[in-house]
Amino acid sequence: MVSAKVPLIFNFDQTSSKQLDIEQPSLWKHICTFGFMLILFSIILGKVNFWDNNQQILIPSLTYGFIIGGILILTSLLQIKKVSSDCFTSVWGFAAGLILVFISDWLVRGYNLFQGPSARGELILVSILAAFTLRKKGTQLVSAFFVIGLFIIIFSFLSESKGQLLFSDDHASFIYRLQLLKSNFPNIPFYNPDWNAGFDSRDFFATGALSIYLLFLPIIYLFPIEEIYNLIVVSILFILLPASVFLASKQYKVSALASITASLLSLGVSLIWYRWALKYGTLGFILSTSLMPLVIAFSARFCDSKDPLKFKEYFIFFAALSICFMWPGSVFSLAPVALFILYSLPQISKNKIKIVFLTLFILVHVTWLGPFISVTKIGKFVTSESSSQQKKVSSTSALSNDRSHEDLKLFKMKPQALSIPSLLTHLREQVITVNPLIIFLAIPGIALLTRGIQKRVLQIQCLWLFLCGAILYPLKPQLELDRLLTVLVIILCVPTGIAFAALLKNLREEISESKIKSIVTYLAAGFLLSTPLATANIINNRSPEQYFFATSFLKDLSTAINIHAGDGRVLFSGFILQDISGGHVAPLPYFSNKQLITSAYYHTQWWYTDVIPESFRKEGLAGVQKFQDFYNVSAVIAHEPTWKKFFRSHPDQFQLVWQSGKFELFKRLGYLSNYFLEGSGEISKITNHNISLRLNSDSAVIKFTYFPFLTATDCELSFFEAFSGNKFIKLSNCPIGKEIKIESLSPWQRTIKGL
């Protein structure tokens, strides 16, 4: 057995750590790891073809992968005298998998980060470039590619956006949430009459909007949201994330090359990452996930008495942890870290600064956790997998519960039993989108970590995320645990960077140059340095994941609503979800300055649900008008052929006043706006958090949705059921002619009262 002593890849702080020597793995260890990697490769791909889908088979099936891999493992284990865990974690053995990626049909499978087969061109070209420069100027080369890549990506985003607002899916909702926070923070949650006659505006907690708001507070106050929203997204994806990964890797005391490699990788971890970030617009998740590598790295050091944090590091840790924590999913994601901190409490309690840190953290977060737990009924959400539970949860936005259970599909999928074929399919779908460098270098990267606590925390954390994201996700679909695989790949950037640095360092120290090792290293460099190019491809909307910017239609529609709405509300007939520049209708009240009604202004429903309940629709025109009268609808926007035909067929009731694309705006003829169902008075002002009115009688019913947490000045509030499932606000014992303000109780009052 050939062995040699090689120096560590880490730059250890000489005062705190002793220099360790690592025995370089023998050839058999590389082969053993290669066998293990081959099994993983077969699990990921199943049947493997050579080059593309031309049916020239490389590995016929998973079974063959197991057999070949098993033979390699057994043969090498027989040759190795002392079997240890590093027999399965040789960086060369794993990195050789990249050759398989290159020659197999991996790159031509759909939803790949590197869109093949032509992606091989960039890989070859960049690998050749790396072959000339990597040995001597590896760090400079990776740094240069990071800077150039960042420039290309940001430039691509700017040129793709053409100055338009990112509006895809939930981005629209986030714009609205940030605007609401701008005008209402810290009084959240609150009653918002903008949509559906009033709703409980409380999803700042669940969506993580609060974290975005707090992080970007200065610019949000200085500029209109629509002018800086794109900047917020770009800052998180391309500045905060690489910075977080860079800082996180620094906590592991690794080389500059490892850190910059990890940062470069973070620009292109997987296609799914950009699906969540750009297409779905789940900004809370994106922000929280971006900070997780940093939080995990700091947490490990927090528990390590031998490596105390400095004051500024405590500050960064506190800020990162706090922002990360404001997306509720992070609690679940980081459960192992939290448990590790709890486990280390006896040791932590010996350090006063750490006690102060924890106390301060708890105090700060209790301020919002109380209202959050109170208003979101999180316990019910976690258990809400039956239709009956879904019905209860939906009550904040639904206009009526006069709907069949089929109407109320709140989640993408129903719970499913665990089955190996479906889990395998899910895993393959997810893994194929990930940067192959992470798949093949992360495991040896973790193995290369030498600091016990850091290694353990990272290992447990990764196992937890994999378990939840790949195995447990079908049990609780409402939790969307499959996202945790995306969290996992972000966290794995750091160990991947470490493994890449190790590859290069080992290559530099090779006495006699091995061609295979050189090829593997240059190919790994090819994958690494091509990462920003692959990302630019996604940003330029040239991947299967398409995202959208607001077109001029948004402005036209908002203006039309503002001009033609009249004094009442505007109703979107039928079901509208992502029909406006690929985004939700949520921010329309902000852009049009009018109150609106729709079936789903956020993505709260997954199936077609008509805004007008069936009981009204059955009655035909009379029923439709009755419903519109109930909600003081003075204009209607139709986009579905059936509803457009319906309104056009009643020209004496509905006048077509505006149209653009598939949308048509009809004004109700002969309708006088009236917000009073019973009694009379005058609505003097409606804002996005309260209603001001004067009454002509001591009691009245107004066409605004009732919630138990509402309060009114000098008035008693109760509800009035105008039709099944509906609750309008009933005012009693009110002063006549005096201004009455209806709004939500303060957050703390709601918490205390459990509303």
Place this chain on the structure above:
Amino acid sequence: MAKNYKGTMTGISKSMGFLLVILFTISTSIIILPLLNLNTDSFLLNLASKNPISAVVNFSHNAFFPWSVDSFWLKYFQSASVTFLIGIYLTIFCAGTYLLTQKTFQTWSEPFFLAILLTAFIVSVFGFDVTIISLIAYLPWLILAYSAFIYSERNSFLYALILTFISIRNVETSLYLSIIPASISIFLCWDRSLFTQKKQILALLILLTPAIVKNLSINLPYFPDYPWGKASLVSFDGVAGILRPLFGPEWGIEVIDRNFIRNTFWIPSLLLCILSFYRFSNLSEKNSPFIKKTIYLALILSGLSFLDTRLPESLAQIAPIATLSKLIPGFIFVPLTPIFLSISVFLLSISSSSVLTAAKVPLLFIITVLIFHASDKHTSYTFPLLYKIQKIEISTLNDKRTISPSYKIISDTKGLALNSERFRSVKKRVSPKRFSALLVASENSNSLKFTIDRDLKTHWNTSNQRQTGNEWLGLKLESPQIIDGINLNPGTETANFPRGLRISTLTECKEFPAKESFKENSEKINIPEWIGPVLFTKLDYPFFGKQSDLKIIFAQQILAQCILIEQTGIDHFHDWSIAEISLITTMNK
């Protein structure tokens, strides 16, 4: 570089040579080019209108790309034709080449002839390709100015100004391709010993900054609204899908005729590769670093061109030239192979020690091409200059759609309707049965009845699952009929369309005659490679539809009694199937 040259010419002879070069090139360009009536204006049609976003189409390989004329020259020659401007670019190139090479030679005549020879050769081989001529125009000047600046010990500011001026002219002339001459100049003149010098860095910035800015600010002209994913404009290159850039603008549809590029340029690239390698292998320590680099670069560029043209297309798409097209904004619009080859020729010529050595390049090239052309019928190579003279017809140029990606369809499609009104008005399909048609075929006659049974699942097809180019099918109608077109529906066998198609007719015939009886003048359409039916966008830009759609509309109505449909292509895996034949006519029987 400059310090490596030691010349012995006097100042007077230098100046005389320089003036002669300018006079000769400009007079040739201005007097002779218009006499040749080469329609060079068509290359830059609309450009002289000073429209900032103009389009150019290459008449050879159909590249359609944004381009504009350097406004600097338009200021002085407002009414000049584009031929004149091309003449100016060639003069600039020729004069620059003279200055660059004159230090190598003893007399003024050698660099003079070398510059003239090189200019003439590039024009004759690559034609009046605006991208190539613009790109090489300032290349020798860039090399001169760059080396003069970095090696200058005095007047650095003046040299910096000159370099800046030439760099800007280069960018304004070759636009988003300007990064190529800039990079070549840097490669040739880069001196490692000067790496830390501020001058070297400054020179880099002067050359690269305007070029990069130009690459990032490409404005696109109007592009017809072809149905994405359903239309094609040029023949199939053999690889599914299109090569898309990772960033920067694109058309979203294959515009460049890759088959033309591959067929035309593989011989020149092979030849230049061999020549470069020969020169490379003869390099010695005596050669200056500049000469060495020149030959290295010529070898690299011609080698890359050879890979691009000779590798199977699926592999060519991952070769460096295709990858560069994906990576550098704007490069996707033009084929880089002819550009690289022209630069390669330039580099080999300027590194020659004598005019005779330099002349070997064009001579060897011409001889080889002639040998290939004479010996191999499949070599479609023709000198671009001749190609253009043959190809472009004035009537074609009058069509507003000529300067569009549809150019290739308009110029190549003979006999098919290119008038969308005519195409749209012809809708009526009639079964040959209505004209009591007699059907005959080269083979498998028993199943001919399936072509008129109105069942798309039953077929007439050729045997052995292949197409040899000799299959035919004939229809004899009861009496002469006026027909507008013919539809050869392959039914469910969508892959079994004819690879090539020729349709000939006879106005009158008693029996269906022998195939040979259909003379050349009876030929109505001849499509050597069936790409698809010609369809039209809303604004009348033609494009090819699906290959399995064989709705053929003739350019004019035809009176015919006997119709011969020949399959002229070759396919080793698919037969030719017809599920249903119908005649297309506007006339009622």
